[in-house]
Structures are given as structure tokens and as C-alpha cells.
Amino acid sequence: EVQLVESGGGLVQPGKSLRLSCAASGFTFDDYAMHWVRQVPGKGLEWVSGISWNSGKIGYADSVKGRFTISRDNAENSLYLQMNSLRPEDTASYYCAKAVGSRVGFDPFNIWGRGTVVTVSS
Amino acid sequence: QTVVTQEPSFSVSPGGTVTLTCGLNSGSVSSRYYPSWYQQTPGQAPRTLIYSTNTRSSGVPDRFSGSILGNKAALTITGAQADDESNYYCVLYFGSDIWVFGGGTKLTVL
Numbered sequence: 001e002v003q004l005v006e007s008g009g010g011l012v013q014p015g016k017s018l019r020l021s022c023a024a025s026g027f028t029f030d031d032y033a034m035h036w037v038r039q040v041p042g043k044g045l046e047w048v049s050g051i052s053w054n055s056g057k058i059g060y061a062d063s064v065k066g067r068f069t070i071s072r073d074n075a076e077n078s079l080y081l082q083m084n085s086l087r088p089e090d091t092a093s094y095y096c097a098k099a100v101g102s103r104v105g106f107d108p109f110n111i112w113g114r115g116t117v118v119t120v121s122s
Numbered sequence: 123q124t125v126v127t128q129e130p131s132f133s134v135s136p137g138g139t140v141t142l143t144c145g146l147n148s149g150s151v152s153s154r155y156y157p158s159w160y161q162q163t164p165g166q167a168p169r170t171l172i173y174s175t176n177t178r179s180s181g182v183p184d185r186f187s188g189s190i191l192g193n194k195a196a197l198t199i200t201g202a203q204a205d206d207e208s209n210y211y212c213v214l215y216f217g218s219d220i221w222v223f224g225g226g227t228k229l230t231v232l
Contacts, residue, residue, distance in 0.1 A: 035221070037168075045160070045168065045211050047221040059219025100173055105219045108158040108173040115167055 002026040004096045004113030011119045012086055022079040022096030022113060030054070030074035033099035035109045036081050038092040038118075048094070049081065050109075053102035064090075086120045093117050124148060126214055128224035134202045134231055142227050143194040144212030150193035155214040157195030159188060163208045171210075172197060199229075207231040 008020040022034070035050040049060045049070040058070055069082040079096055093115040101107030125147040134140035144157055151157060158173040170179040172188035175195065185200045195214070199206055212224045 037223075044209075044226040045162075045213075045223045047213065047223055050219060050221065052219075057219050059221070061220070095167060100177075105215055105217065106156060108156050108213065108215070108221075110158075110170040110173050110179050112167045112170070 002098065002111050004098060004111060006094060006096050006113045006116035009094065009116030009118045011121065013122050014087060014120055016086055017082070017084045018086060018118060020081040020083065020094055020096075020116060020118070022081075024077045024079065024096075024098070027098070029072075029077040031102060033057075033102055033104045033107055034072060034079045035097045035099060035104070036070060036079075037095045037097055037109070037112075038090075039095070039115075040089075040092045046092075050099070050104035051079070052104045057104045059104055083118070086118075088120050091118060091120045124216065124222070126212065126222050126224035128210075128212060128227045130225070131228045131230070134199070134206075134229065136202060136204060136231055138202050139198065139200045140202060140229065141191070142197045142199075142210055142212075142229070143191065144196070144214065144224050145194040146214075151190065151195045151214065153190060155195070155216070157188065157190075158213050159186075159195075159197045160211045160213070161206075161208045162211065168211065202231050204231050 036048040095115045096113040097109035098111040099107040160168040162168040176188040
């Protein structure tokens with residue numbers, strides 16, 4: 001069974017950093033691109049970042065570019081999101097999602113984790 | 123700035139058919155945008171219904187279908203059921219490894 005389990009969320013002060021992790025199982029991790037998607041409470045989904053199977057292609061939403069860094073460790077079947085200079089508007093549930101193929105572009109995401117909650121507040 | 127547009131809300135009668143759309147504030151959506159559709163109920167993770175215009179995700183019943191209608195992507199639900207009452211989101215690929223979600227449609231079945 002394909003499974004994605006996010007971790008690393010919590011309460012953090014504005015301007016601080018946090019690192020999210022996503023542990024993948026049930027599929028050949030390094031065959032697929034991976035993404036992070038977030039959702040502010042009561043609002044819609046926002047694509048945050050995606051990474052190709054070999055980390056060769058990476059994309060970011062304008063709202064996080066320069067502050068967030070996506071990475072993956074194929075040996076550990078893990079996806080990461082390093083979040084720096086956090087702002088209150090980054091408060092959201094963060095979902096890890098598996099793409100249908102190896103490319104960060106062209107291959108949509110179809111499997112989702114349950115999410116981890118990040119709260120940015122003083 | 124390109125915005126992905128969806129109807130904020132829609133209603134359908136049980137057993138009825140409804141088509142939700144996903145467009146652009148400027149331009150037309152085609153299959154080159156790889157439109158995909160997701161269903162989400164409050165407190166739950168999204169569930170993938172359709173990806174790449176019209177490919178049904180595993181386990182999704184065939185009463186959910188995707189297409190391009192005119193200048194928009196479309197999600198059609200036939201034989202609507204009470205548990206179809208959810209929020210529905212589309213996402214489009216804009217090139218340069220960038221994806222953008224629409225604002226979502228709240229579907230009511232009544």
C-alpha cells in the first residue's frame with residue numbers, strides 16, 4: 001500500500017525555521033516526482049513546491065521562493081521541506097504528494113499524505 | 123497575474139448531473155495544462171479524482187469524468203450522491219515546473 005507520512009510540524013515564531021519530512025513507502029520512491037501542497041485553515045489548496053525523481057528539476061510557488069527549499073533522499077525514501085524566515089501567513093496544513101510520474105512538471109500528483117500542521121505565531 | 127478560476131459554489135440534486143469548470147482569467151485551458159481534480163471534505167486530506175484531463179485515479183467510480191469543454195477543463199459528476207458533497211479543486215500546470223490550484227468549488231447535494 002502506498003503511504004506518505006508527514007512530520008515535523010509545530011508551533012514556531014515568525015522569522016524562525018522549520019523542517020518538514022515525508023516518509024514514503026509502498027512504491028519505488030526514486031521513480032516519482034514529489035510535491036508539497038499546503039492549506040490555510042478554512043481556505044483552498046496551494047501548491048508550494050515540487051521536485052523531480054532525481055532532484056534535477058525543482059519548482060517553487062512565488063509565495064515561498066527564496067525562503068523554502070525542497071529536497072529528497074532517495075536512499076531514505078524521504079522528502080523534505082526546509083522552511084526559513086517563516087511568516088504568520090505560512091500557517092497551514094502541509095501535505096506531501098506523490099506525482100504520477102518522474103517529472104515535476106507534466107506529471108500531476110495523485111497520492112496524498114494526511115498532512116502536518118505548521119503554526120507560525122509569536 | 124494568471125488566476126485559475128472555479129465556481130465558488132454549485133448545487134446538484136441527488137441523482138443529478140453537475141459539471142464543474144476550471145478556467146483562466148486570461149486564455150484557454152487545454153490538455154497541455156494537465157488539468158487535475160481533487161475532492162476534499164473538511165478535516166480530510168484531498169483525494170485525487172482525475173488527472174491529466176481525463177485519467178481517473180485508482181478506485182474512483184466512473185461517474186466522475188474529466189474533459190475539456192470549450193476553453194475550460196471540466197469535471198462532470200453523474201448520478202450525484204449525498205457523499206459527493208465536498209470541496210472540489212482543480213490544478214493546472216503552467217510550465218517551468220509550476221503548478222497552480224484554483225480556488226475550489228463547494229458542491230452541495232440537495
